[in-house]
Amino acid sequence: EAQTLPKTEAEEAYAQKSSKHDPTGALNNVTIKELLAYHWGSYNYDTWKKGMDNIAGLLRLETCQTVYEAGFGSGAPLNYFNANYPELGVSGNDFYEPFVQLAKNSKHIGNGAFVHANSQHLDFIPDNTLDAVFAWGSVGYENKEGAYKVFKELIRICKQGGRILIGSMDNSENPTPYHSAYQTSFSVQELKDMAKQEKVKIIKLDTDKKVTKIEGSAADIRLTICMEKTKEKLNKLVIDSNRVITKYCGKTL
DSSP states (O other): OOOOOOOOHHHHHHHHHGGGSOTTSTTTTOOHHHHHHHHHSSOOHHHHHHHHHHHHHHHTGGGOSEEEEESOTTOHHHHHHHHHOTTOEEEEEESSHHHHHHHHHOSSSOSOOEEEOOTTOOTTSOSSOEEEEEEESOGGGSOHHHHHHHHHHHHHHEEEEEEEEEEEEEETTSSOOSOTTOOOEEOHHHHHHHHHHTTEEEEEEEEHHHHHOOOSHHHHHOEEEEEEEOTTSOOOOOOOGGGTTHHHHSOOO
């Protein structure tokens, strides 16, 4: 059962942006190309695919058993990764409940656990659990304090040696915000300081265009950081990934 969550400013902003998405589940059985066309009109699928392939490479999905997305939205990246890495367990959370129901009913997104939850509070996932964790475009809806909480949670739930990618964030050094609903922007130095504080190694930190090879004005100004959780970070008992979230919603990764 989905949690009953208090509405936050971030959730309100996200729901506004998501108002054009179909809450009835009519998109459950569409292909990834149809999904992108529905949400973004004449979006270039080949361009988007290149970006997803580069994200998969940074996360090293070919070597992973599990990948988790915080704020999966309409599920396009998880849809793509499920199709291209059939042995990979895909799961995630979103605080917009229609998206959670869409994911649970979709024939294209796999049989993972999809949870109605705020990314600041992923208490149902033990420390050092997942091979790869990412948030693409969802962190900007948080205020600065909330965004840092999300960063810390994603690092916490990632396995030692695993990778964390947080992408498509507004760059505070660029005066043009990408989306009016976004509350938070970051500078390159702020992201470096955050990684240092959390004792994670930066694998890549640059604009979306340079990280994922996606062309376009938004990709030119938005920031993405990919980090690796090192031995110096938390080294508690590693929990079997197949048992994650089972207690919470009765499904495994």
